[in-house]
Amino acid sequence: MSSIPHPDFTAARFSHCPDARFQPAPADGVLPEGFFTTTNLPTYVRVGGAWRMPREPRMDGALVLDAQGELWIREGRRVRAGERVVVGFAEDGSEGVYVNTAYLAGEGEGEFKFMTSAVSREKPIDYAHMARVLVDERERGGYPIWVTGPALVHSRARADMTWFVAHGFVGALLAGNAVAVHDIEASIFGTTLGMSGSGEATSGGHGLHMRAINKVRAAGSIAKAVDAGVITNGIMHACVVHGVPFVLTGSIRDDGPLPDVVTDNLEAQVAMREHAVKATMAVMIATALHAIATGNMLPAFVTEQDGSLRELPTICVDSSEFVVSKLKDRGTHQAFGVVTNAQDFMHVLRLYVERDLAARGLPVPK
Structure with missing residues (x-):
């Protein structure tokens, strides 16, 4: 299967990225306003000057930093009052969260090809x-x-x-x-x-x-x-x-x-x-x-x-x-x-x- 390279966080475009911002959950199962919503793609969070990946990645979750300093992706209902939750909307690192979509970029754009639709019963099955x-x-x-x-x-x-x-x-x-x-x-x-x-x-x-x-x-x-x-x-x-x-x-x-x-x-x-x-x-x-x-x-x-x-x-x-x-x-x-x-x-x-x-x-x- 295709490997997915990690981003080069030494690149100039990441040099001014801040640490992610955290807000406490106001109640059990309730996330702070403006919480970051996760995707299923490789996600990196800047904490203490270092880019880290959360555990248990999935879409439609929140980024939570536990008492031991471990990053997790949690469904909102599983977040407890007072837990630190990442807030922000940007996925480009400008708010301390970077979602790696670069590996999804296709090749040969603009070239006409048959059978390029994602799903078709006429497509050969390998x-x-x-x-x-x-x-x-x-x-x-x-x-x-x-x-x-x-x-x-x-x-x-x-x-x-x-x-x-x-x-x-x-x-x-x-x-x-x-x-x-x-x-x-x-x-x-x-x-x-x-x-x-x-x-x-x-x-x-x-x-x-x-x-x-x-x-x-x-x-x-x-x-x-x-x-x-x-x-x-x-x-x-x-x-x-x-x-x-x-x-x-x-x-x-x-x-x-x-x-x-x-x-x-x-x-x-x-x-x-x-x-x-x-x-x-x-x-x-x-x-x-x-x-x-x-x-x-x-x-x-x-x-x-x-x-x-x-x-x-x-x-x-x-x-x-x-x-x-x-x-x-x-x-x-x-x-x-x-x-x-x-x-x-x-x-x-x-x-x-x-x-x-x-x-x-x-x-x-x-």
């Missing part, structure tokens, strides 16, 4: 590159987070997702109640939303997802249902067996829900953010709301252990161009859009990952 990045992440011990919608299960991509979980390509799974419900329904009854593997409706199938929920609730949790042999295969089974963490968040329309589902929206954000701050890659498939929610928590970059920066690979897959465009419009500009259905994407990506593993001389799991 599966080989995506597979290479995914294998790289696994081999370097990265933390790819996968954000999935129920269409992934209904479209018969369940086996491929299970394969990725089982073989170390998933750091964490973020999804809604429905993904787990229909995956578990498939494990117990062999159907999703009452449909057989061939897509045909089954007798009494409309209630099978409810029966699956009931079995898990009776067991106490998804993990306990796996241990009891109620769930014997599939995505959630693989997560439990291979120790891959998952966050299932609720919505107003959920059946059940499953006992593992976080139904409080703010608690769900906290649970998702625990994984978003560790993400070194993101793959979002067939889910508009979860993709946008996760995208808002992600920085556009990864900070390596040596302090260097690189772009955070973000792949958004949906059969609709609208969903991919919406994610980018909401600020996740680094997202690479793939306009196709979940089944085709997962099948082909797995094929290319297997090829990449073979080319490297690494074991190719079946």
Whole structure:
């Protein structure tokens, strides 16, 4: 992935930049007037004459200096009364905050080219590159987070997702109640939303997802249902067996829900953010709301252990161009859009990952 150079703060244009200004938060969850609003881009704050990067970068947050002198990006609701918050609006360093947008500048402006739109179903999909990045992440011990919608299960991509979980390509799974419900329904009854593997409706199938929920609730949790042999295969089974963490968040329309589902929206954000701050890659498939929610928590970059920066690979897959465009419009500009259905994407990506593993001389799991 592309590296992102740090700005040269010895350059003349930074020589007269002041330290950032701080004001105390007037109350818990209330920011001072004129607080600086963060983006997902590399951000530097001048404190005590030195330019520093805050921890846990994300968009739509505030810059907070804690009692130990550590800089953080915090959502407004998490800021406590009296904490020091950066105030100002400028992003060019003139008020002590610099947002690095220089690396986003493109090349070849003014030259006519085909297929330069950000999202198009006519654009070729470079599966080989995506597979290479995914294998790289696994081999370097990265933390790819996968954000999935129920269409992934209904479209018969369940086996491929299970394969990725089982073989170390998933750091964490973020999804809604429905993904787990229909995956578990498939494990117990062999159907999703009452449909057989061939897509045909089954007798009494409309209630099978409810029966699956009931079995898990009776067991106490998804993990306990796996241990009891109620769930014997599939995505959630693989997560439990291979120790891959998952966050299932609720919505107003959920059946059940499953006992593992976080139904409080703010608690769900906290649970998702625990994984978003560790993400070194993101793959979002067939889910508009979860993709946008996760995208808002992600920085556009990864900070390596040596302090260097690189772009955070973000792949958004949906059969609709609208969903991919919406994610980018909401600020996740680094997202690479793939306009196709979940089944085709997962099948082909797995094929290319297997090829990449073979080319490297690494074991190719079946």
